Amino acid sequence: MRLLFLLTLLLITYSCGTSKDTTPENTSNFRKEYPEFSTQFQNKVKDIYLEKEMYGDFIFAVVDENGLAYSFALNREILDGKRSSLDNDTPIYIASSTKSFTGTLLKILDQDSVLDLDNSLDQYLPELNFNDSIDAKNITIKNLLNHTHGTFSTSMTWKTAFLGYSGGNEELINDLNTDFLFDPSGRYRYSNVGPIVAGMVAEKVTGKNWKTLMEERIFSPLQMKNTSAHVSNFDFKNIRPSLTVNKERGIVEKDFYKSDITMHASGGIISTINDMSKWLATNINQNNVLLNNDSWEELHTSTATQDKKYYTYQRSGYSLGWDIAEYQNNSILTRFGGLAGISFHISFMPDKNVGVIAFSNDNRAYLLPHLMANYAYNIINEQPADSILNIEKTSFDKSFKRENDIQYPDDSEILVTNSGNDKIIGTYKNTENWPTIKIYKEGGHYIFNWGVLKGKIFRNEKGNFNSNLGVLSRDFKISNDSLTTGSLAYKKVRP
Incomplete structure (x- = not known):
């Protein structure tokens, strides 16, 4: 049995694979520094996956200042010793983690004096007047990015995220002008609206849409060659789908529910572990490929106050695209995303020069990326990782059971x-x-x-x-x- 177990682990490690974009020297250094990490982490993920009789994919990476340091993938094919298409170059949807990219793009334009984040919305989009019920002169571009603008539109949000639309920015602006809610308090209120409108501002001042700007200003400079804001740039069948699962029927629905029109500045990027490792390493290093030191500092510093707890993360602020939080007495910047079962986690600890990326697509296990991210951090930071996981897993177990018990029409x-x-x-x-x-x-x-x-x-x-x-x-x-x-x-x- 022990031999069989070791062979299974070897198959899991092999199936995860690497690619030409990985850095063997960096992964070797990580193994030397944390010799027990791989076995400990992989055993724990496998135990949970089998315990819950999960479906779908789980893929994970540790990133440091030198790039990708460790990666691991798991699904039923890999557990059965079969070759899997899940690896570091597999397209995955990052959902609301897109917001950190949009905040960075707008900061790049601010640094290049193409626009000013402290200028008003009215200066750039005077046609967005909220039917003269809101003074857009009091809303800055920074307010749009840090969710303190106070505006919300159900129709605009649903069209951009789910249903699609045919009238371009003019239709969305009309929705905001005619169908909106407004909170004048200036408090942090999270929604998709702000970054999407910020993307419209970027288009107005550059003459190029948000998707083109992302490619030119971020993806291309970082050599993120397998990243795009267009679903049509990928072979659709290769994009990891959402899975709706329950205990009685197994997989109820399986599909990817995005098209080009619903890829937007708050949730519109498909990428890979290799490419996202480049993005995360750039944020950890704060190198000058994208921004100078002062711009990075603002991008990673709180510009709005929040007092919320999500899972284990006590959030105290929001920058221009990252939640500022604390975990196990360490400062941590996070940006999570989800869609119909897809759960994406990206985070880093600035003081430790380390971050993690995690993805799963079994709707019952939406907390799994966060649970395993914490486990990895606790191993690396020499905390009692197993004891902490046992405590944190209680919430995961409850959420998993709740989703598992949902009844779907047959x-x-x-x-x-x-x-x-x-x-x-x-x-x-x-x-x-x-x-x-x-x-x-x-x-x-x-x-x-x-x-x-x-x-x-x-x-x-x-x-x-x-x-x-x-x-x-x-x-x-x-x-x-x-x-x-x-x-x-x-x-x-x-x-």
Whole structure:
């Protein structure tokens, strides 16, 4: 049994692989400095993965000032000793960790005097006037980046993150002008709105959109050759998908729910472990490839106060894209992200010159990247890592069970096609410029297609309808030619 276990570990280590972009000397130095790390870390991840009967992928890296120092990948293929496509060059979605890139981009433009972060929104986007209900002269670009601008729009947020839109920045600005909430307090209130609007400002002053600027100003200088803000730049089947899983059915849904139109300045980058290691090492080193010393200091220093605890991280501030927090009496900068089961962790401890990257895509295990990041930090910092993990795992266990117990509609509840049900087929439009809904037949069932998302239609317990769209689930009802979902009203368009 011990021999079999050792062979499994060898296969796991081999399957993780390396690439031409890794630094063998740095990984060798890490092994010499922390000779027990690999075995201890890998055994712990494997134990948890098997204990929870997990699906999907887990991939992890330690990064220091010299770049990638250690990496490890695990999924069911690797556990079974099979060759896996999961390695350091596999495309993964980093979700809201994009915000740290956008903050850096705007700081680069500020450093180059293309714009001034202390100037007002009104100076750069006068067309964004919030229907004259908010004085945009009191909102700076820095406020947009550190979430103290106070504005929020449901329609703009849903379109950019989930549903898509066709009218460019003009449509999004119209949404902000006509459908918004406002908190005048100036307090930190996290949302996608600020960085997306900051991206619009960058486009206005440069004539290039956010995606192009990211490539020119960050990805290319750092030689992040496998990183992009375009889904279409990747072979779609190679991007690690979201997995919706529960204890009764295993994998319920499996897909990647992003397209080019929903890749935005608050959550719109696909990258790899190798490329993200370059990004993280640059932040640890604060070298002058992107920014000078003063600019790095502002980028990593709190510009807004927050007093929140997420999992084990007590957050005290927010810079221009990083949460400023504390873990085990160490200062730590973090930027997490998630989407429909995907959970992404990137963080670093400035005083220790070390950081970690972690990714998983089993929706039940969204805390796993954070749990294992902490475990790695505690091994490196010579803390009682196993004892601390046993304490922290309690929260992970509870969240895993909660997700594992969720019931999802099965095929017995699917709305089957017949002449009576066919009356719901059609195109439905909303007068407030929300994306069109289309209902059509596919095989023996019906599809609910809202913007760029779609899913099968089920009968719900109230006799109406439900559709799981991957990133969200929508209840809706149809009466004659009217469709309502939540507070949104739609009318069928007659041919």
